[in-house]
Amino acid sequence: MSDVRLEELLRRLGGVHAPARFEERVLDRYWIMDTPLGPFYVAWNREGVSATYEERHGESEFRDWFEDRYERPLVRAKEEPSAAVLHRFDMRGVAPFQRLVLEKTRQIPRGEVRTYSWVAKEIEHPKAVRAVGTALATNPMPVLIPCHRVVRSDGVIGNYGAGGPPAKRKILTAEGVRVERLAELAAQGVRYLGSNTTHIFCMPTCHHGRRVSEAHTVLFHDEQEAYAGGYRPCKVCRPVAVA
């Protein structure tokens, strides 16, 4: 083989292209999306959504916050993210405990709420109720990871980073939660709703519990009361930690 031929081959090796979508590994991109709480910035990369941020705080604030938190560059996208992107989340920059909390919170269905202690029990850290609150308060992807669906068990709706309790009430209402009814029940000390036909008890917003007609609904203040009446916990909303 001639040196000329070898040198030409080597030069061509220098012309290899980076793989398609390589850019998405290095740069997070962002776009503005509409939510029940108004416009939010949403940032994503190849792994999924990496952050959401209220638009009203400003674009440069968003970029500064993102780049400080993740130490990665962020650029404005040329087009909006595909629907598939918004269903995956990049949890690489999230601490392990917060990750557990956020993954669990993602499982709370639209139109329902759970309590901080429910999340704590479900992730098998039943005493870490406050830590759950902190993990949700610093949720880097509000709205898309529905931290608004976690409320206090005493009926107070609880705080919310993106606009406080009124915003939390607004987004829950938009999702079909009867916030006032929930607060009334909690104020009376009611934690669970049972059906006297099935003898199953649920969290108040569980979609199975909501199908029960008012005439057949029984109110419980705690699980002992339900057990004493011969009721068992719902397997879907798991009002009591799974044994």
Added chain:
Amino acid sequence: MFTDHHDRVFAFCFSMTGNRAEAEDSAQEVFVRAWRSLKDWEPDRIAALSERAWLHKIALNVVRNRVRAAAARPPLAASDGALAVMPAPGRGPESAVEAQWLATQVAGLPARQREAIVLVSIQGFPYAEAANLLDRPINTVKSDVHRGLLALRRTLEREEVLAG
């Protein structure tokens, strides 16, 4: 900077490692490091920067560090099945296989020859600039390139894969 240089930085990492997945990880690290440095620089310092050489300097360090870190781990597979495509007008998919094969041979050279070959013969840096990046005398770089080319040519002739 990313748009202008990402292909070249990837090509550098691919030639140095002979492994596409490893090259992708390395190239990503290069750009993240570059961005972190630039964040704290004054605008006139950024303006005076020779981006291509600077990124190659970072890439050289990244690849060297990763090789060192990987030394304790089992060796990388020569090919992960997904091949980088070498642009060759009028050539079919065999050029991807060719690029992978050639990169594997280059990656198999001794470190000094490999670094010199990659910078000069593959990335097209003048000897003076390559010597500067490698922090070695220009004549050393010249003889490393020469020896590397000799070794590569022998391998290629022996394998007769690219005889033409």
